[in-house]
Amino acid sequence: MTTQIGIEDYGFATGSKVFDLSLLAEHQQISQEKYTIGIGQEKFSVPSYDEDVVTLAAAAASQITSRMDPAQLDSIRTLIVATESGIDQSKAVAVYVHRLLELHRNVRCFEVKQACYGGTAGLATAQGIIARNNDERVLVVAVDVARYDADSSGEPTQGNAAVALLVSATPTLLAFDHAQGLAVTDAMDFWRPNHRTTALVDGRASIQVYIQQVLTAWDDYARHGGRQFEDFAAFCYHQPFTKMAAKAHQRLSRHVSTELSAPAVTAQIDPTFVYNRVVGNSYTASMYVGLIGLLEGSNDLSNKPIAFASYGSGAMCEVFSAVVLPSYADHLHTERTQHTLGQREPVDFQSYRRLYYDYPNPTDGTAITIARETPGPFRLAEISDNQRHYEAC
Ligand code: CAA
Numbered sequence: 001m002t003t004q005i006g007i008e009d010y011g012f013a014t015g016s017k018v019f020d021l022s023l024l025a026e027h028q029q030i031s032q033e034k035y036t037i038g039i040g041q042e043k044f045s046v047p048s049y050d051e052d053v054v055t056l057a058a059a060a061a062s063q064i065t066s067r068m069d070p071a072q073l074d075s076i077r078t079l080i081v082a083t084e085s086g087i088d089q090s091k092a093v094a095v096y097v098h099r100l101l102e103l104h105r106n107v108r109c110f111e112v113k114q115a116c117y118g119g120t121a122g123l124a125t126a127q128g129i130i131a132r133n134n135d136e137r138v139l140v141v142a143v144d145v146a147r148y149d150a151d152s153s154g155e156p157t158q159g160n161a162a163v164a165l166l167v168s169a170t171p172t173l174l175a176f177d178h179a180q181g182l183a184v185t186d187a188m189d190f191w192r193p194n195h196r197t198t199a200l201v202d203g204r205a206s207i208q209v210y211i212q213q214v215l216t217a218w219d220d221y222a223r224h225g226g227r228q229f230e231d232f233a234a235f236c237y238h239q240p241f242t243k244m245a246a247k248a249h250q251r252l253s254r255h256v257s258t259e260l261s262a263p264a265v266t267a268q269i270d271p272t273f274v275y276n277r278v279v280g281n282s283y284t285a286s287m288y289v290g291l292i293g294l295l296e297g298s299n300d301l302s303n304k305p306i307a308f309a310s311y312g313s314g315a316m317c318e319v320f321s322a323v324v325l326p327s328y329a330d331h332l333h334t335e336r337t338q339h340t341l342g343q344r345e346p347v348d349f350q351s352y353r354r355l356y357y358d359y360p361n362p363t364d365g366t367a368i369t370i371a372r373e374t375p376g377p378f379r380l381a382e383i384s385d386n387q388r389h390y391e392a393c
Contacts, residue, residue, distance in 0.1 A: 006171030011063030011164040015047035018344035019352040040242035044159035044280025048373035055378040057143040058100040060162035078108045078138040082118030117312025118284040126167035134169040144283030159280015163288035172331045174322040181221025181319035190313035213317035221319040229256040233304035238311040239286045242273040296334040302326040
């Protein structure tokens with residue numbers, strides 16, 4: 001029997017404040033339906049000054065490690081953090097997270113980047129490591145804070161989240177299939193040069209590149225022995241905004257000439273939108289936020305296959321699939337996810353703009369201490385000597 005490799009546990013974290021897009025529509029004097037219907041978004045999470053990709057990643061990962069016994073913790077020999085909004089050009093977010101989690105010393109820690117595809121690259125790497133040694137576990141964290149310029153077309157599609165996934169040869173939630181479909185093309189649809197804190201995007205072009213990359217990766221997945229479109233109970237896409245995934249899925253359904261009815265095609269993706277509609281774009285975490293929404297919000301998915309279309313601008317796409325394991329329902333953390341989302345503090349327009357654009361980020365070595373605000377387990381306490389200092393709360 002071949003070993004199953006898949007996801008054994010997960011954790012989720014997002015910024016502790018939340019901004020309602022109706023307030024942005026009011027500021028812009030446009031109909032809020034452009035957001036609720038046009039792009040399929042209602043709200044997005046906003047980080048407090050003492051939250052960033054390190055604290056969010058550690059918060060999500062610590063939910064998993066707190067449920068593990070010492071022997072299981074020792075089996076984590078790789079910690080991968082995928083992000084495109086990292087805090088240092090050299091030192092990996094994973095090293096900060098490793099210390100905050102108090103993991104043992106013998107861990108391979110590194111950061112992965114290819115826009116919103118990074119988390120999937122982390123999962124592919126994890127599968128290779130576990131295939132070599134079935135006793136090891138790999139902790140993969142996908143985390144991002146999505147930032148565009150104020151008053152740009154991207155502003156309503158901001159957000160942030162971290163999803164931690166424990167990958168092992170003893171999965172309880174999902175087991176990965178072998179087939180993978182790949183597509184890469186050199187595109188300038190979305191990028192962030194080193195001197196900028198906000199991303200640049202060619203919005204309309206990015207939608208076309210996304211769709212074309214999904215179709216090309218799907219064809220590669222099919223050529224490599226993948227399942228049929230009709231076999232899937234659900235599809236998880238990268239979700240910069242939920243309507244993007246709906247557009248891509250409708251286009252893919254035409255591409256494969258499915259005989260499924262239009263409502264059946266829609267039902268394949270709708271459950272993946274529930275959390276992303278109120279979290280916003282979390283870049284490399286967003287597809288996995290969609291997966292959590294699907295698992296926590298659907299009727300019995302046992303033994304059902306799920307397809308993933310993981311897109312990252314620039315542009316990379318991977319299509320892969322997994323089967324939901326019968327044990328999955330006993331390993332969900334639905335109440336915790338809903339509590340995390342429900343406890344976010346609503347902020348008004350001025351507070352959102354201040355938090356999103358005036359956050360502590362000295363570029364001249366100035367020392368600042370940061371007031372405690374986050375209800376999360378870790379915080380950014382100080383920036384001094386060009387170093388960021390984190391602490392457990
Ligand atoms: N009621 C209902 N719908 C309305 C409406 C109203 N009152 N007003 C407008 N709409 C609809 C429009 O008809 C349009 O729908 P279609 O796309 O189906 O035609 C939709 O709302 C958006 O309207 P606009 O095209 O006028 O909006 P825009 O140009 O201001 O911005 C955007 C759209 C370009 C996608 C912008 O949100 C953006 O730049 N986002 C960032 C880039 C992005 O997310 N790209 C996705 C692919 S790249 C990627 O996936 C990587 C990543 O994470 C960034």
